[in-house]
Amino acid sequence: MPDGRKTVIILRCIGVLLLAMTAVAALPVGALSASPQPSFFNTKEVQSDDLKAFTKWLGALERFTQARKNNTPVKCYPGPGQMQICGNAEWIEFLKSVKGLNKLDQLRQVNERMNKATYVQDKNNWGQNDYWATPQEFMARFGDCEDYAIMKYLSLRMLGWDDNDLRVVAVKDLNLKVGHAILVVYMTAKSGERIPLVLDNQIGSVVKASSIRHYQPVFSINQKFWWRHLG
Template identity: 45%
Template sequence: MTWTERRARCLAGRLAIWAALPLACLLLVAQPGTAEARKYPKIFGSVELPSKNLKKFPKWLDMVGRWKNGQPCESDTCTVKGWQGLVDKLKGMDRLSQIKEVNSLLNSKKYIIDMKNWGLEDYWATPYQFLKKNGDCEDYAIAKFMVLKAIGVPIEDMRIVALQDLNLGVGHAVLVVYDGDNPLLLDNQIKSVVPANTVKHYQPVYSINENGWWLHRK
């Protein structure tokens, strides 16, 4: 089975969930009080509707809870080895250099589907788990998010984006970091950091961080 076939098999169920999400959540994002002061530039040509209600995303909340509440670990599923060295290496660099270095270092990890790693179709690993056992697309994005957060990049400048890869016909997840008004794409499928809006075959479904989430519409 090729890498693309393995990835398609892993993400087929996730794609169905993401595709159905906008219909299920339109009323949620339309609730009063979801407006935000900051105006974000469009990503992948989409219009976005913000919400602070993260209850629709139990896998994200579970991962954040394990990351915040868990102690540094050394086990067969989790390790802190390399974490502090990675954080220390990035400190003192300018923002753009930090973003590029994080993308490069974590993209060197091996892609492994959740079923092989965890015996589950879709599991959102913490960065410590990713360092120990590698992972799939959202695990790369989560690890990059948390490393950049640890070195001082504001949460509001970052989002994990769940999207559809129109070329491959599968679901995918990436990290977008806003460098001023320029959304940058950190993607385990692309070697270099590139402006997000130069990639035309990605259709975002939703994006999320620890402060809220955004529904994306064409």
């Protein structure tokens, strides 16, 4: 891995962790009374449907909805890069090209394609320490860890994946001592077991959550719920 890439990894996504701590502190007392349930990365989780603390997440979803409704044009700068997707039409064409694949291959294609986007820190991109971008904004200007996760999350939603099977997850990278964000996707095995898989902009392939030891989840979220993770 090039030294420049390593530097970017070390500096990445600190704002994600700050948001995570704020959100955990805002967990409703009622939700805390629920019994923690087993979760990925050897944690337990407590579920809440109170998303008010997650203003950046809700804002990104709202802007995404409006951009789709208005068919807002996307001006890519400095260009589509290796991801080679610029604008809603090209995004939809890519999704159509993988629609007929089995679910695991859909995950692989989405993960591989979106990981080709150029990594850009929020401070350089938006002048903010932490900005959660829509797919349209990501196609136009790329982004950092949570933006890859959001792009993958909404791509899968557009492909018809159930929201209950998808979560954007804020984690602590225990090796690098920084915040990071990934997408966790649940797939159901023939046995009926729900297996969490990880789509990560730092990992080239889709892997089982059980194969990763250096992530400690703080919270996970989708459009309906969020979960506090307990070590």
